[in-house]
Amino acid sequence: MSQTKPVTVxxxxxxxxxxxxISSIIPTSPSSFACNSSVLSNDLGDRYTPMVVCEEDGGFVVGSAALKATMRSKASSSNKGSVLPSSSILNNLNSNESDAFFAHLRDLAANASGLGLKSTDRLRVVLSVPDSTSEAKISEIVKAVGSGFGKPSTILGVISESSAICCAHGLTGSHDSKTPDANTNWKTGVVLKWGTSGLTSTVVKRNGMSGAVSVVSTSSTTDCGGEMFVDKMMDHCASQFKRKSGCDVWDSKKAVAKLRLAAETAVRTLARGTSASVEADGLMEGMDLRVAVSKPRWGMLAGSIVAKGKTAMEECLAKAGGKVDCVLISGAVLDSPLAQEAVKEVFGEDVYRGATGMAVDEVISVGCSLHCAMLVEAEQKGTTSLTATVKTVKDVSLGIAKISGGAIEGEVLPVITPGSMVGVEITGTLGGIVKGGEVAVVNIGAGNSIVAKVGDCEEGNITVGLKLGEEGGLVVRVGDEIEMQC
Known part of the structure; x- marks a missing residue:
């Protein structure tokens, strides 16, 4: 690796x-490149870090160590509730705790890349956040991560989880895909993110002209999240323990904390194995917990939760017009054969499933690092063509319209509506355009507009594309050639 080249994270x-x-760029020709990405392991060998920080002995401990300490001393007041605070770091940004957490991630990246802690200024980062995150929250997150990394300019961008998934599978047309047909053989796709907090379903379409991906609709449900699978396992084990010992686990916060850790481990094991044993030494009153759970038994226990996810997927398929060519999956729940079978039942077995060999619970971070590598490559080549940025827009509504005699003619065609996801590139097509004419990109809410001239194009239809630029500004593309920064 070059001694001056940034490390893309x-x-x-x-x-x-x-x-x-972390991603690295491999040139494949003078005008194109491919990216390789690897997910980092921490000191415990885990390829994930719980988003928990707690103070201990005058300092901070992060991740799994903090989770265990939190479970011992600050268990939830509701025994049956999750003892892992959901988005605990994201709910406590720009604090000493968040600085410690993001500094931990910085050091993990610096050490794994060979930079060492004295050269962390060479790190460049792209983040992903849950699709429901507001613009205000995104700004807070960027500020907090920049503070933890010690240099705000380290953060190159924030993308949504669905955009990161598309990027990881090579669907943005921005780099050479691991699967050559990824950018050519699909038109309408669905991105599923089924994790701890629930299931998010995003319908995307491929722009046949540029290969860019546009987000059509996004919907989320929280009634089938990963925590519910763990809760179901806990309920089963607690009832078995009470039947054998007469002790009610829910009466002890410490026992609940130990049971949750054991249940989480068992749920992960059942995602890849045929059985699991939920074990906790000295769970309560000196008695150990040992509960064997077979895959068929787990299917019966978790079936009602999977059914709720299946219903959400069926609603997503209806929004996509009843047929899709591509289904991409992400999230720990979709590591389970139960959930994967539900995906096949809803969308069919013949749809394109993206690049092979990618862990479903790691694909989002891979997509972020690949996008970061693209941004760095574009920066070094002197181009600002960024085709994989997605942000949540709450108060912007944009449309396109024809211009005649210096004024808007006819109705404005909405392209971005309030609260919608701004995709990799969102397009709209206007008819009746004459050569040398003009089109307007209209901020519908504010009433103002930006005018772009149509160049040497064929008369008839013209496609106008909108995308977010490197600094968050809007880039307007008219036809195949004209781009203007707004």
Missing amino acids: GISLGSSYSRVS
Whole structure:
């Protein structure tokens, strides 16, 4: 690796866990490149870090160590509730705790890349956040991560989880995909993110002209989240323990904390194995917990939760017009054969499933690091063409319209509506355009507009594309050639 080249890092900030990836760029021709990405392991060998920090002995401990300490001393007042605070870091930004957490991720990336802690200024980062994150919260997160990394300019951008998933599978047309057909053989796709907090379903379409991906709709449900699978396992084990010992686990916060750790481990084991044993030494009153759970038994226990996710996927398929060519999955729940079978039942077995060999619970951080590598490559080549940025827009509504005699003619065609996801590149098509004419990009809410001239194009239809630029500004593309920064 060059001694001056930045190290490109992707960080997935989920609802309960974070993951860190590093990407490297491999030139494939004078005009194109491919990216390789690897997910980093911490000192414990885990490829994820619980988003928990707690103070201990005058300092801070992070991740799994903090989680265990938190469970011992600050268990939830509701015994049956999760003892892992959902988005605990994201709810306590720009604090000593968040600085410690993001500094931990910085050091993890610096050490894994060979930079060492004295050269962390060479790190460049792209973050992903849950799709429901507001613009105000995104700004807070960027500031907090920049503070933890010690240099705000380290953060190159923030993308949504669905955009990161598309990027990881090579669907943005921004780099050479691991699977050559990824950018050519699909038109309508669905991105599923099924993790701790619930299931998010995003319908995307491929722009046949540029290969860019546009977000059509996004919907989320929280009634089938990963925590519910753990709760179901805890309920089963607690009832078995009470039947054998007469002790009610829910009467002891410490016992609940130990049971949750054991249940989480068992749920992960059942994602890849045929059985699991939920074990906790000295769970309560000196008695040990040992509960064997077979895969068929687990299917019966978790079936009602999977059914709720299946219903959400069926609603997503209806929004996509009843047929899709591509389904991409992410999130720890989708590591389970139960959930994967539900995906096949809803969308079919013949749809394109993206690049092979990618862990579903790591794909978001991989996509972030790949996007970061693209940004750095674009910066070094002197181009600002960024085609994989997605942000949540709450108060912007944009449309396109024809211009005649210096004024807007006819109705404005909405392209971005309030609260919608701004995709990799969102497009709209206007008819009746004459050569040398003009189109307007209209901020519908504010009433103002930006005018772009149509160049040497064929008369008839013209496609106008909108995308977010490197600094968050809007880039307007008219036809195949004209781009203007707004």
